[in-house]
């Protein structure tokens with residue numbers, strides 16, 4: 070685990086999307102953000118256990134329902150009993166009650182991470198699913214995409230990526246709604262947060278983007 074910010078860590082295993090841990094003020098509780106690919110579950114659980122955090126994970130916050138972010142969530146939930154939080158619209162796409170907006174996303178939508186033994190907790194934006202963590206509706210990459218803020222940190226998922234030259238949108242074939250995606254990029258840029266923790270790539274200082 071790598072320290073990113075007080076009470077914020079990035080897990081060190083490299084497959085799937087970046088996974089982060091946030092500790093609540095008294096360190097008695099931990100939230101896991103984006104557990105990663107289905108086959109990452111064992112290494113995520115092992116890393117949490119080695120760091121004395123496995124028993125502390127009460128919440129799994131998922132930015133969106135792509136396999137590289139949500140895939141490990143069912144197994145980590147089974148190992149911890151944590152609540153899994155996901156944007157409502159993404160949960161609907163995952164369950165087949167909402168049609169994905171692009172052909173590629175309809176193909177991705179045929180995959181489901183498996184049963185959530187303790188169910189899903191749905192987000193619409195604006196909730197505080199974990200002490201000090203606020204969720205922010207950032208649709209575009211997916212219809213129910215959520216970013217999370219904690220202090221001076223924003224966890225952006227795949228709403229937007231960072232480069233040495235500024236923000237970068239993900240490829241169009243992965244984008245449900247390009248207009249919404251640009252609006253979400255502006256929302257994140259305008260937060261005034263200092264640390265940018267993306268779903269892919271390294272943590273960056275936001276003012277440098």
Ligand SMILES: [Zn+2]
Pocket residue numbers: 133135210227
């Ligand atoms: Zn994604």
